[in-house]
Amino acid sequence: MFKKTFYKAIILTSMAVLATTTSCNKFLELRPQDGVTRDKFWQTKEQLSSAVVALYTSMGGTTANFFIWGELRADMVIPGLNSLQDDINVVNNNILATNRITSWAAFYQVINLCNTVLDFAPAVIERDNTLTREQLNSYLAEALTIRSIMYFYLARTFGDVPLKLSATASDSDIAQVPKNTQAEVLNRVVADLQTAEGYAVSSYGVVASDKGRVTKFSINALQADVYLWMERYADCITACDKIITSGRFAMVPDVAWFNNLFVAGNSTESIFELQFDNQFLNPFYTMFNIPLRFRAPQDIIENFWGQDDVDPINIKDVRGIDASVRQSDQYIYKYIGLSPNTVRSLDNSFAHWIFYRYADVLLMKAEACANSNRGQETLDIVSQIRTRGRALTKSSPLVPSATDVNGLNDYVLQERALELAYEGKRWYDLLRHAKRNNYARIDVLLSAVVKVIPPDAQQAALNKLRDKNNHYLPINQYELQTNPNLIQNPFYK
Incomplete structure (x- = not known):
């Protein structure tokens, strides 16, 4: 095994x-x-x-x-009670080369x-x-x-x-x-x-290996992601279709979304996930539990996934409250929850880290289609994802037309935030949308990030973010001191 x-x-x-x-x-x-x-x-x-x-x-x-x-540089995480100063500086876009987060x-x-x-x-x-x-x-x-x-x-x-x-x-x-x-x-x-x-190989013959080791399909998912970043949309669609047409993957049912994906792991939706076990614990217990290093903004919890106005208890997006986040304490919950009322103990902190799953691949294809004059396919894919997630209308009230490229991109971006929250995607998603067509949509990045920056730091952060060189971290000072062939990134010189 x-x-x-x-x-x-x-x-x-x-x-x-x-x-x-x-x-x-x-x-x-x-x-x-x-x-x-x-x-x-x-x-x-x-x-x-x-x-x-x-x-x-x-x-x-x-x-x-x-x-x-x-x-951390995006709009869905804020510092917790145990945040380091380096964490706070990254959230506030006050990043120096001495910040430990910049170590590679x-x-x-x-x-x-x-x-x-x-x-x-x-x-x-x-x-x-x-x-x-x-x-x-x-x-x-x-x-x-x-x-x-x-x-x-x-x-x-x-x-x-x-x-x-x-x-x-x-x-x-x-x-x-x-x-x-x-x-x-x-x-x-x-x-x-x-x-x-x-x-x-396409399969090792064992589920844990098929999900936890590299296969042709995990390569295809990574290819799709790289091509999407490079704006090679036809190649992205081709890579996605290799996974979609394989017949090996499917989205888990709505009622099983949290348990199958994040509690049990290695689900039918999983394509590639880093395996943890009681002998090999993940780092998330102290990041998202007591002592709390990172938490979800209250605005995200109250408004992002939405609550039904008539029946907020029984009608809700299955990906939100008690799944991605917990309402009572602003916990980022995907990696520390076992059920709505039970948090993992430290010795049980082995939720897997999912690099790619089927819903992610579908949404990558949807974005590529939006930029390839295939807008109806984009709408169909997003509808499929929203139906499975039991998304409420208020979480994305305006459905764009199939010819509205910017509207389609915004629609996919919003749905990726709902579906893939806290899976290490959000900053890269915002930056990818912002930089497209020579930064024609930098407003996407600015309007999102400013939400979580304290008012007294917002203007300074926005001024920095308007410079595209600020969108990349500085090279850590230690690396510069020990390798004379390295040159600091332009914004931080």
């Missing part, structure tokens, strides 16, 4: 792979002992398998960033592990004749895809970032790498995902 091998892999690789990447005096300066990785580890298919599974473990160290980078070190550690697999795995087939070419290719697909996820987050968060494609596996390999442009990084992601799609 995937989860059992998952934890065995942590032990197997701790001496040979993970422990060789712990001395980080520079962001890519990951110093192992010369020769250990190549000569003493990469010998058998079992060692290769454990190294690949350990890539997923290493992603656990980036999970908090998936949420923070994807949500954990992402490059994952990237280096992926590079290590990609560099050393091919030689294993020459040393272990029980390793087949198909198995090797599947492992390479996993490493390519996980590396692509890391670079996609980095490029959307920082803009231009260093593109390191070879392993820092010995002291002689250490290099200080300058930045590549965002376009160069994304083009490499596209190329890598095309290769990975050809190598990946």
Whole structure:
């Protein structure tokens, strides 16, 4: 079973792979002992398998960033009683290079592990004749895809970032790498995902592995997301359709939305989710529970999902109160709730982190269709999502015409907020809509973000946000000090 091998892999690789990447005096300066990785580890298919599974473990160290980078600068999160000053500064758009949230070190550690697999795995087939070419290719697909996820987050968060494609596996390999442009990084992601799609399996034959490891369909979902960001709408639709027409995925029923997706996990709707367990806890207990670091704005709770004016108890959007949020204490509830009245304990904090699910893919296709003169398809998809969620009319009262491109985009954006709240999507959704057509809709970003900034900080924040360079985080001061080839992002010079 995937989860059992998952934890065995942590032990197997701790001496040979993970422990060789712990001395980080520079962001890519990951110093192992010369020769250990190549000569003493990469010998058998079992060692290769454990190294690949350990890539997923290493992603656990980036999970908090998936949420923070994807949500904290947007309009659906505010500081809690236990927020750090760095958190507050990000919400208020008062971000300096010394802010700890700007550290990308954990992402490059994952990237280096992926590079290590990609560099050393091919030689294993020459040393272990029980390793087949198909198995090797599947492992390479996993490493390519996980590396692509890391670079996609980095490029959307920082803009231009260093593109390191070879392993820092010995002291002689250490290099200080300058930045590549965002376009160069994304083009490499596209190329890598095309290769990975050809190598990946469609199924491992076990549900937890099909949902928790890279398959062709998780690659297709990531491709769709990348293409949508790049405004390659026909390619986005093609990638989405590979998932839609596969017959392997379906939206869970409305009554089971919260339990199937976030309590049980690995549902029929899930495409790719990072697996947690009582041996491998997620970071969300202290983020969303006592001591409360982040919470939902009261306005979101009261008005966003809406309450029926006649029967607010029995008629409600199933994705809102007691699902995405809890009304009594403004909890962000998706990752800490077991039922409307029961919160997870610390030792039960293992809700999975969902990268992609079927509803997300449908909404990505809807957005691509809105920008491809296929507006009726957009309306049909959004209607399907709203019907499943039992959305109330007041949450999106104006249905646009099939030819109103801006209206269609706003309609999809609103529905993504309702459906995918707190899944690390919101800031990237706002920025993607704002930057389209050379920032023709920057008002989308400004009008959303200003809602959660205190009145005395709003004007300063808006002035910064009007500069598109402000939409990317600064490079952390530590990285600049230790890598002279890095140049600070323009807004923060």
